[in-house]
Amino acid sequence: MANTATHDHAHDHHDHKPHGLKRWLYATNHKDIGTMYLVFACVMFFLGGAMALVIRAELFQPGLQFVDPGFYNSMTTMHALLMIFGAVMPAWTGLANWMVPMQVGAPDMALPRLNNFSFWLLPFAFTLLLLTLFVPGGAPAGGWTLYPPLSLQAGDSFPLTIFAIHLMGISSILGAINVVVTILNMRAPGMGLLNMPLFCWTWLITAYLLIAVMPVLAGAVTMLLTDYFFGTSFFAASGGGDPVMFQHIFWFFGHPEVYILILPAFGVVSEIIPTFSRKPLFGYESMVYATASIAFLSFIVWAHHMFTVGMPLAGQLFFMLSTMLIAVPTGVKVFNWCATMWKGSISFETPMLFAIAFLFLFTLGGFSGLMLAIVPADFQYHDSYFVVAHFHYVLVPGAVFAIMAGVYYWLPKWTGRMYNEKIGKLHFWLSTIGVNVLFFPQHFLGLAGMPRRIPDYSTQFADWNMVSSLGASLFGFSQLLFVYVIWSAVRSGEKAADRPWEGAHGLEWELPTPAPYHSWETPPTRSVISHGAMH
Amino acid sequence: MANATEHAADKYYVPHESPWPIYGSLTLFVFMIGLCGWLNQWYGPWVFAIGVIMLIGLFVGWFAVVINEHQHGMYNMQVDKSFRMGMLWFIFSEVMFFAAFFGALFYARTLSVPWIGGEGVKIFNKLLLFQDFNATWPTNGPAALGPRDDGSFETIPAFGLPAINTAILLLSGVTITIAHHALKEGNRKILNIFLAATFLLGFLFVGLQAYEYVHAYTELGLTLATGIYGSTFFMLTGFHGVHVTLGAIMLLVIWFRTMKGHFTPQRHFGFEAVAWYWHFVDVVWLGLFVFVYWV
Amino acid sequence: MTRHARTALSATAFAILGSLAPLAAHAEWGNLNMPVGVTVLSKEIHALHMTMFWWCVAIGVFVFGWMIWSLVAFRKSQGAKPDTTMTHSTKAEIVWTVIPVVILVIMAIPAARTLIAIEDTRNTEISIKVTGYQWKWHYDYLGEDVKFFSSLARASDEARQLGSGVNPESVENYLRDVDNPLVVPEDTKVRVLLTAQDVIHAWWVPAFGMKKDAIPGNVNELWFKVEKGKTGLYRGQCAELCGRDHGFMPIVVKVVTKDEYRTWLAGQKAGESTPADASSEPAADSSPTIAALPAAPQG
């Protein structure tokens, strides 16, 4: 028996790599699974982006040129679902898969088979979701927020959407459990929680959010399902229910969800800025506490998405004040990053450029968020393009830029090869200019009174919409460069050193480059750990 | 098995590649697309049925592998701990799932139903929309939804069957604890008997619950479609019932394993996981008993 | 230019752009900012918006300035040596926790004050029930027995069809015109009672500073009082996704003098011009006393 046991120990077959299709289908290796997550996320980003381009094409000029208004609504809905659940969340899980075991000194994730299960649920979930494009009645068109009664007017797409969301939810919960258990149970002996890199911390807290709120989303959509098929009246006043109740339950999930999308970004940026400033992260502990505070607060601010539903005054005041409070821990983070760069020795490689853009543009998006939190002002902003501008600033140059920064940063460790710095920088500049041309004018549109989720608009909004659409194509097509630069690095990049970045800290850089198939077959010793931390 | 613990904590366990995860994903896909097609009336329940069969295959197959590995001592204490933590966090996610439905219940009872009735700032609801509606609980709403022509319905009093069911579940909580202690003390006979008692109580509970449902549907005018009361009542007790059924089946499986001599006094993750699950189901029921049936 | 200088320069240019860009939202530069409205509340809201905006600019100048300073002053290419001992400072962290809290409190006070004013529906003089339909509005002057539907004007509706071939620029008030505008008097506190027939809509007239959801099975309230002398047409749109033609259910409010309003109302009652109300009007009946209803208690 002991033989069987040791047989399965990784250290008995160094770099034993399964081959062919089985390697991917039956994967238990965190790196393979991480890669699949990242590739999947990239595909979804392009699909979701293609839908965004449909949106922007229709909005290029006033008048309906290309699509039916119903299809336009499907595009918005699907674009958001694909981007959030298909691109950003899986990208974070992919990065967690790659980096968490390497950073805590483990050979793999704690529950490798479950890990593969979490991943493989996603292609099936999105098959279900994308199938809706081809069923009678078309894809869901009620917005990604699925508000009833509108979402209940869907055709055959309805159960497909609901079950796709269930599958995504199961995937996220299991993936999150894996991260929690890996971090809490698989750390190398001698690595305390407060020695962990910030990426692990932010992901730990993100995982907690996921486990807490994904089931709530599952509950909400299940109620939609029974309202649709089985005559329950959760969201119908005729039976004593309330459409607004859905919004409460949805946003109880939905607000923490936006921090699920951004907390790991905080982690990545907290790794990259110190590296390229050649200085330890300023205020490590306060970063951890700030992240935890953001997560805690995220549970009590949800109704700031619903200021116009007619809540009692006390409720509006409470949600306004709690929402504003989030600026405090977020500010702590921003200031800590600034202080990290202060008196550093800064160089501007591509990951750092993306991190810097994150710093500026996320903060900008945070400011508009704060303006949205002011209830009376939100009566004007709500459901206008001002909101669209806000959340794209935090999501695109926020979350997506951080993902790209992370990919550029860790790619040499993953593949053993360096990307082309010139093309990387070009990608950065095109993206950064593009994203601002794309989303900045949307502030003006919103303030001038353009509602969101409309396929056509009056002529007074024409100019800025055209600018925004031009920005969209610039930003969108620049992303082909991203794929190219990664692809060419993997194929034929220069060999990378074990520690390609002069100022890099952390256990992942103590591993050889490219990282061995099983990261830490024997746990790193204390001296390795402290070397990794100090360097 | 004894040598399971001999694997030092400094050696990690990484399982071989496995077909089960992707089979599992495919299973859920078939299951759900079957359900979609059935609900949409594209085709009958056949695809769904295939999904169910595949699901059973999934549990049997995947768990067999894990049980086998466990029996062959391939899991060290660290793996054991990972499993326990994983299970606890999974149960936490279940708690949050129920929280959504409890939230709906509380929201409806304390906010939306009174508002429909015109309470506080919502006075115009009464003046303009629902002049004749009196906000009371239980309610099936201004339209008096439900199977009866006059829209009336009755509820199930707490201190009838529900109280008996409460006693049954509490008792089963005791029996599983006794079984657990017996396992730790190596008293297999007591273990087997009390474990059997636990799942029997579980199935008894499900049986009584089914009886109660039939009663509600046929005699009380209380169905899923009986307004918000029927909705919250059946969704909460229904999901709970599903969990009890699954829990009881899991207990049954564990019982087969104890009969075969599985588990040691020190190492019995499978048993503990099911026991935790059972306690969770128990606690949810207490919440249901108090907030759905009683107050 | 060296590579590093170039990098630094472009980073600086980008940073300056980033911090200056919000300035562009200021009113002077055209159609960029929230328009100032014609009601007391909308003016307060506008002021609040501008206060928030300037706070953000001020904080932005500080943080973006700090960032740019660091990026420029501590370039490795300029020989900057890192100070690796600088890892934390409790004092600094307390400062940058407390100061934002203070700023937030300062922001919250006027916001709360305005909000309380918005919720104060006492002493309204006219009550109008507004019902959202897919995809038009229904207006019901409570107690007056005047009610009608208001939908997208014909010209816009024809032009907006997919492939209509009509240039939107050639249509006056494209998508912002209706057949029957809502008519209200100036200098009068008008209460709008919002509900919907099918799905959720939202009634939004930017110049009144007010937006509120119209939810089936629920009545929401908002009020506005157009300042004296501000007669004219004010346009808005449905602001909650309500299905296929959500983009095509505009709102037009015609503000008239009190006299004109009385004349108009009398004319309506006499069955003048405005198309007869569709018979599909929902059950709720407007009792004559309803206009004089007390304000709902403050919650």
Ligand code: HEA
């Ligand atoms: C990554 C995602 C993300 C993030 C991080 C945020 C962050 C924030 N968001 Fe955003 N939000 C979204 C994603 C996100 N949001 C999405 C997707 C929607 C729309 C959903 C939909 O309807 O479809 C939305 C909508 C939304 C609304 C609803 C608008 C409406 O529909 O009417 C509100 C209202 O309060 C809001 C507020 C905030 C606030 C206060 C923050 C704060 O966390 C921001 C805090 C940051 C800062 C303030 C900047 C840095 C701080 C300092 C430099 C310190 C000093 C500052 C001060 C003292 C002011 N958001």
Ligand code: HEA
């Ligand atoms: C992480 C989330 C995320 C991301 C990354 C994005 C990215 C983008 N979004 Fe997204 N968006 C949302 C989340 C996101 N969005 C959400 C939540 C909503 C609200 C939905 C709702 O109202 O319900 C929304 C709504 C929304 C709207 C408002 C629609 C409306 O209200 O009517 C618009 C309009 O401009 C828009 C545009 C864009 C654009 C141009 C991008 C660009 O950044 C995309 C750039 C990427 C690409 C363009 C990919 C590259 C593609 C190609 C190069 C083409 C080749 C294609 C193939 C090979 C297949 N989005």
Ligand code: CUA
């Ligand atoms: Cu009505 Cu949107």
Ligand SMILES: [Cu+2]
């Ligand atoms: Cu939010």
